[in-house]
Amino acid sequence: MPEFFHDRKLYYTPIxxxxxxxxxxxxxxxxxxLQESVQxxxxxxxxxPHITDKMxxxxxxxxxxxxxxxxxxxxxxxxxVEYSLTDKGMQAIPVIETIMKFGYELIKEEGIEFPSKxxxxxDIPS
Amino acid sequence: MPEFFHDRKLYYTPIxxxxxxxxxxxxxxxxxxLQESVQxxxxxxxxxPHITDKMxxxxxxxxxxxxxxxxxxxxxxxxxVEYSLTDKGMQAIPVIETIMKFGYELIKEEGIEFPSKxxxxxDIPS
DNA sequence: TCCTATACTTACCTTTTTGTAAGTATGAAA
DNA sequence: TTTCATACTTACAAAAAGGTAAGTATAGGA
Numbered sequence: 062m063p064e065f066f067h068d069r070k071l072y073y074t075p076i077x078x079x080x081x082x083x084x085x086x087x088x089x090x091x092x093x094x095l096q097e098s099v100q101x102x103x104x105x106x107x108x109x110p111h112i113t114d115k116m117x118x119x120x121x122x123x124x125x126x127x128x129x130x131x132x133x134x135x136x137x138x139x140x141x142v143e144y145s146l147t148d149k150g151m152q153a154i155p156v157i158e159t160i161m162k163f164g165y166e167l168i169k170e171e172g173i174e175f176p177s178k179x180x181x182x183x184d185i186p187s
Numbered sequence: 188m189p190e191f192f193h194d195r196k197l198y199y200t201p202i203x204x205x206x207x208x209x210x211x212x213x214x215x216x217x218x219x220x221l222q223e224s225v226q227x228x229x230x231x232x233x234x235x236p237h238i239t240d241k242m243x244x245x246x247x248x249x250x251x252x253x254x255x256x257x258x259x260x261x262x263x264x265x266x267x268v269e270y271s272l273t274d275k276g277m278q279a280i281p282v283i284e285t286i287m288k289f290g291y292e293l294i295k296e297e298g299i300e301f302p303s304k305x306x307x308x309x310d311i312p313s
Numbered sequence: 314t315c316c317t318a319t320a321c322t323t324a325c326c327t328t329t330t331t332g333t334a335a336g337t338a339t340g341a342a343a
Numbered sequence: 344t345t346t347c348a349t350a351c352t353t354a355c356a357a358a359a360a361g362g363t364a365a366g367t368a369t370a371g372g373a
Contacts, residue, residue, distance in 0.1 A: 064236065065299055073237055075290025076215045076283070082293060084210070085360075089202045102320055110190065111199055113362065118321060138370045139319035152292065157202070159285045164201025166278065167208060173191055211330075228350055239332065244351060264340045265349035 082127050082153065087112055087120045089157045092146065095130060096154050099145040129153065208253050208279065213238055213246045215283045218272065221256060222280050225271040255279065 064073045072078045083089050090109050094100055100108075106117055121144060124130045129150040135141040146154075190199045198204045209215050216235050220226055226234075232243055247270060250256045255276040261267040272280075 065294075067297065067299055073212070074216055075287050075294055077212060077290075078294060079286050079290030080210075083289075084206075086199070086203060090200055114321070116361065139317085140321075142320065149293075149296070152289065156285055156289045159282055160205050161201050163209075163279065163282045164203075164205030167275075168191075168201055168204060170275070171193065173193055240351070242331065265347080266339085266351075268350065
């Protein structure tokens with residue numbers, strides 16, 4: 062596999078380069094949320110459990126820097142900022158879907174059970 | 188997205204779970220090498236530029252622990268150990284391929300050039 | 314005057330991942 | 344007796360990633 066420099070960093074493989082765009086704990090969950098529609102900071106925050114303000118901001122900034130998302134600021138108070146996928150970001154969606162499906166397969170094969178939130182009566186399984 | 192515990196670790200998403208199997212700098216390059224045939228430690232080492240003994244060992248161990256590869260030891264001196272993909276490991280191959288292709292697309296779109304090793308005359312492009 | 318909402322920023326710290334350099338065991342061959 | 348090959352292990356260090364807790368600006372409303 063080839064290696065190359067980009068933005069002062071050495072990448073060993075195209076895989077590494079791809080993961081610099083969508084890797085880490087939060088980038089894929091964020092991009093995944095944006096595929097449906099434009100989202101505001103707080104909407105993403107509510108949608109993505111456990112993410113902190115700091116991580117959400119930093120990951121949004123990195124995604125923007127890599128051209129995966131757009132950031133649109135409205136000059137209002139309180140602030141309003143909308144995030145949306147760029148074409149490049151949209152290219153990532155099927156990749157993320159593949160990884161997600163693989164994750165679900167693995168979970169299934171491990172026999173891992175996680176609480177389904179399909180119904181309200183979580184504590185009274187049928 | 189659901190969250191769940193497995194092996195004393197909390198996973199927030201299936202994506203995170205998938206990446207625990209194939210994520211990091213070295214796991215995908217290793218699995219990719221094994222798709223063609225069984226490989227020995229030193230063969231992998233020669234094939235994967237920049238990987239150190241330590242990282243190769245630790246990643247092979249983790250892949251084994253997750254059931255992605257088999258480790259076969261021959262009782263000879265000097266040692267001989269062969270690594271091969273399990274069925275689970277094979278399931279990862281198309282996923283890795285998708286990520287790799289995405290990486291190549293991104294590289295192309297960025298206009299990044301890397302030295303092709305197709306021909307010997309690297310310094311005399313036709 | 315104080316509180317609220319929104320989208321952040323900042324300082325500090327912990328954990329995880331990766332890297333560096335050196336050493337180990339063994340039997341066969343020189 | 345020394346060297347060689349193979350597949351590691353170990354101690355230590357550096358870098359990257361992630362987390363905690365607190366603070367900021369602003370205008371409108373109570």
